[in-house]
Amino acid sequence: MTAKGPTVVMVVGRVNQGKTALVSTLTRNNHLSEKKDCCQKTYRWYPENEGEWWIVDTPGFGSLSYSDEKVMTTIKRKANGIDHVNAFIYVMNCSKRITDYEIVTLNLLESQFEDFLKSTVFVFTHGDIYPGLLTQDFIERFPETFRDKVKEADNRVVVIDNKPKNDDNNTKIKLIQDFIKNIVEGTKVYQLESRWSSLLRFFKF
Numbered sequence: 001m002t003a004k005g006p007t008v009v010m011v012v013g014r015v016n017q018g019k020t021a022l023v024s025t026l027t028r029n030n031h032l033s034e035k036k037d038c039c040q041k042t043y044r045w046y047p048e049n050e051g052e053w054w055i056v057d058t059p060g061f062g063s064l065s066y067s068d069e070k071v072m073t074t075i076k077r078k079a080n081g082i083d084h085v086n087a088f089i090y091v092m093n094c095s096k097r098i099t100d101y102e103i104v105t106l107n108l109l110e111s112q113f114e115d116f117l118k119s120t121v122f123v124f125t126h127g128d129i130y131p132g133l134l135t136q137d138f139i140e141r142f143p144e145t146f147r148d149k150v151k152e153a154d155n156r157v158v159v160i161d162n163k164p165k166n167d168d169n170n171t172k173i174k175l176i177q178d179f180i181k182n183i184v185e186g187t188k189v190y191q192l193e194s195r196w197s198s199l200l201r202f203f204k205f
């Protein structure tokens, strides 16, 4: 476990999947952000009886304006007083077909964060298109290569709607929190890099 500091949850994924909207949902900041910039913002999240958690919204992979390498450098760097990550949320839009790009992005994250999937919850946004969907049935429909990734994450999958007609996300939020609690109880903590070492890596010294 890390010496001190809050539980830090980093929200990652490809662009335009609902990462920022999910952060709003989780932190109960109910308005959805329509902004599409490449910035990394940290929010405080107070899950019931859990003290203070921090949640980091990150720029997405697969953007036309930023290379994946630049996004990775941003993600791996200490920023806003955050020097470690305890768990990740990998966000995908469940109304879109799962493509190989997703596998490429997951492989990239796995290459940079040891045992990435062991510390990850998969959250699917736009869940309103599948009302009453059982998560197990949803997982069964995944292409095999992707299903293997999810299996490595012990099938931690949550489908959520960031724009619910009536505010019924409490169970889903609780499920995400419980998954994260389980991950955090393990010993893995990801230390982030100083600005200097991330620059060195960027220039491939």
Ligand SMILES: Nc1nc2c(ncn2[C@@H]2O[C@H](COP(=O)(O)OP(=O)(O)O)[C@@H](O)[C@H]2O)c(=O)[nH]1
Binding pocket: 014, 015, 016, 017, 018, 019, 020, 021, 022, 032, 033, 034, 035, 036, 060, 091, 125, 126, 127, 128, 160, 161, 162, 163
């Ligand atoms: N209907 C619906 N729209 C969503 C949901 N989640 C995100 N969006 C919309 O999808 C678009 C992309 O979301 P955003 O959070 O900016 O994606 P990001 O690039 O991954 O941060 C925005 O227009 C959001 O308002 C959802 O669960 N349902």
Ligand SMILES: [Mg+2]
Binding pocket: 019, 020, 021, 035, 036, 057, 058
């Ligand atoms: Mg965003």
